[in-house]
Amino acid sequence: xxxxxxxxxxxxxxxxxxxxxxxxxxxxxxxxxxxxxxxxxxxxxxxxxxxxxxxxxxxxxxxxxxxxxxxxxxxxxxxxxxxxxxxxxxxxxxxxxxxxxxxxxxxxxxxxxxxxxxxxxxxxxxxxxxxxxxxxxxxxxxxxxxxxxxxxxxxxxxxxxxxxxxxxxxxxxxxxxxxxxxxxxxxxxxxxxxxxxxxxxxxxxxxxxxxxxxxxxxxxxxxxxxxxxxxxxxxxxxxxxxxxxxxxxxxxxxxxxxxxxxxxxxxxxxxxxxxxxxxxxxxxxxxxxxxxxxxxxxxxxxxxxxxxxxxxxxxxxxxxxxxxxxxxxxxxxxxxxxxxxxxxxxxxxxxxxxxxxxxxxxxxxxxxxxxxxx
Amino acid sequence: xxxxxxxxxxxxxxxxxxxxxxxxxxxxxxxxxxxxxxxxxxxxxxxxxxxxxxxxxxxxxxxxxxxxxxxxxxxxxxxxxxxxxxxxxxxxxxxxxxxxxxxxxxxxxxxxxxxxxxxxxxxxxxxxxxxxxxxxxxxxxxxxxxxxxxxxxxxxxxxxxxxxxxxxxxxx
Numbered sequence: 001x002x003x004x005x006x007x008x009x010x011x012x013x014x015x016x017x018x019x020x021x022x023x024x025x026x027x028x029x030x031x032x033x034x035x036x037x038x039x040x041x042x043x044x045x046x047x048x049x050x051x052x053x054x055x056x057x058x059x060x061x062x063x064x065x066x067x068x069x070x071x072x073x074x075x076x077x078x079x080x081x082x083x084x085x086x087x088x089x090x091x092x093x094x095x096x097x098x099x100x101x102x103x104x105x106x107x108x109x110x111x112x113x114x115x116x117x118x119x120x121x122x123x124x125x126x127x128x129x130x131x132x133x134x135x136x137x138x139x140x141x142x143x144x145x146x147x148x149x150x151x152x153x154x155x156x157x158x159x160x161x162x163x164x165x166x167x168x169x170x171x172x173x174x175x176x177x178x179x180x181x182x183x184x185x186x187x188x189x190x191x192x193x194x195x196x197x198x199x200x201x202x203x204x205x206x207x208x209x210x211x212x213x214x215x216x217x218x219x220x221x222x223x224x225x226x227x228x229x230x231x232x233x234x235x236x237x238x239x240x241x242x243x244x245x246x247x248x249x250x251x252x253x254x255x256x257x258x259x260x261x262x263x264x265x266x267x268x269x270x271x272x273x274x275x276x277x278x279x280x281x282x283x284x285x286x287x288x289x290x291x292x293x294x295x296x297x298x299x300x301x302x303x304x305x306x307x308x309x310x311x312x313x314x315x316x317x318x319x320x321x322x323x324x325x326x327x328x329x330x331x332x333x334x335x336x337x338x339x340x341x342x343x344x345x346x347x348x349x350x351x352x353x354x355x356x357x358x359x360x361x362x363x364x365x366x367x368x369x370x371x372x373x374x
Numbered sequence: 375x376x377x378x379x380x381x382x383x384x385x386x387x388x389x390x391x392x393x394x395x396x397x398x399x400x401x402x403x404x405x406x407x408x409x410x411x412x413x414x415x416x417x418x419x420x421x422x423x424x425x426x427x428x429x430x431x432x433x434x435x436x437x438x439x440x441x442x443x444x445x446x447x448x449x450x451x452x453x454x455x456x457x458x459x460x461x462x463x464x465x466x467x468x469x470x471x472x473x474x475x476x477x478x479x480x481x482x483x484x485x486x487x488x489x490x491x492x493x494x495x496x497x498x499x500x501x502x503x504x505x506x507x508x509x510x511x512x513x514x515x516x517x518x519x520x521x522x523x524x525x526x527x528x529x530x531x532x533x534x535x536x537x538x539x540x541x542x543x544x545x546x
Binding site for chain 2: 036041044308
């Protein structure tokens with residue numbers, strides 16, 4: 001009984017801290033999104049609320065809460081309210097299986113710095129991310145607005161299309177690790193054996209799919225202003241709209257954390273052994289937490305960087321890229337990885353596979369594609 | 375018909391392999407944005423920072439005095455006639471004996487008012503003035519007003535202060 005209580009309290013603390021970090025990062029992502037956009041356009045960005053504008057998220061939250069909370073007369077009221085709630089819920093649930101750090105020993109008891117270490121870890125992430133489309137779909141449907149519905153349909157078809165390529169990209173990780181548990185995936189990558197070196201092609205496919213799954217530019221067609229006014233959240237106002245936008249930022253941070261877990265060694269960082277010897281394993285674990293969050297924030301920056309660089313894809317281009325581009329590439333990657341495991345030299349084979357792919361594309365291009373008129 | 379050899383005919387054939395892969399172009403674009411990320415912003419934080427607007431900027435009006443400190447305006451009314459917005463009005467008065475140090479000419483403006491809501495800062499009053507009495511300052515703007523009674527500016531606000539004289543670039 002004693003043990004159960006301790007474990008429960010420890011888990012409650014971890015869950016609370018992860019929750020707080022996620023929400024805090026998401027809140028400040030809105031600020032940094034605007035700052036980064038401003039810097040990339042040679043501007044300054046928000047700088048009025050507090051020094052350098054760091055109180056801007058608070059001001060935005062106050063604004064969001066003070067606005068009129070409008071529900072359209074002919075909408076389905078309960079589904080209209082359920083939409084943003086579902087979006088927020090699914091966005092937050094994903095972080096449960098991300099291993100934020102190695103175990104910590106306090107008073108003889110050892111705690112894993114992870115919400116739950118389920119043995120289907122990465123499948124859990126996929127399941128929840130797939131559920132995330134319900135938030136958008138329900139919101140778009142309940143609005144009783146054709147633009148909102150079109151946005152929701154786009155979101156649904158886009159998410160389903162890109163989940164396939166994403167799943168195919170992850171199969172190679174599972175082949176290397178031999179486990180679905182996120183904890184084990186990270187442990188296999190310790191001491192610099194990061195999956196990015198063995199799976200460069202898989203990572204490129206995964207990050208492109210992550211952009212599509214988060215509905216971020218260049219794949220933000222569900223909220224394409226030029227065609228759909230605001231997309232699925234056209235009818236939303238006040239904090240309901242705030243929840244939709246907030247869920248997007250949470251998704252960005254979590255997908256950054258998942259990418260760090262799958263491809264960049266999770267909480268691994270150069271010099272773990274040195275820190276462990278000098279300061280003990282607890283300190284090393286907490287530095288690892290910092291490393292993981294740092295990697296996730298790096299990915300968040302990449303997300304924003306891409307957003308302020310690339311224009312939006314057209315819808316047929318999006319579907320073309322997903323179905324005829326990424327899925328065959330992911331299949332090829334599975335074959336190459338399987339061959340690498342069979343031969344026993346995964347690193348050499350993955351590089352050779354990449355070179356072979358580019359060479360094959362080049363030959364195909366030379367032989368079969370019509371040239372520009374010189 | 376071909377008018378010059380400057381025209382460039384754009385051939386849009388099939389995209390090359392690199393173009394169809396998108397990624398090289400995306401990396402190039404991201405390099406451009408990153409370069410701008412570290413370059414200096416061009417923003418001027420206006421109320422705190424101002425920039426020099428040039429020697430001919432038309433800002434707040436001023437009624438000049440001459441070197442001895444006498445008002446130059448003789449209330450001829452040409453500025454009011456020239457004003458397209460009809461913002462200027464004045465009441466003339468004859469100079470009394472002993473007031474020579476205050477007013478340069480024998481007739482002067484007892485009341486001189488500019489309605490700042492009407493004024494369009496075109497500078498035609500400055501062009502019209504034969505006595506070089508009214509100017510639009512190049513370095514000072516009319517401050518924001520919040521009340522109706524702040525809108526009409528009289529001589530108390532318009533006449534030049536001798537301890538803070540207005541000098542335009544190029545004047546002696």
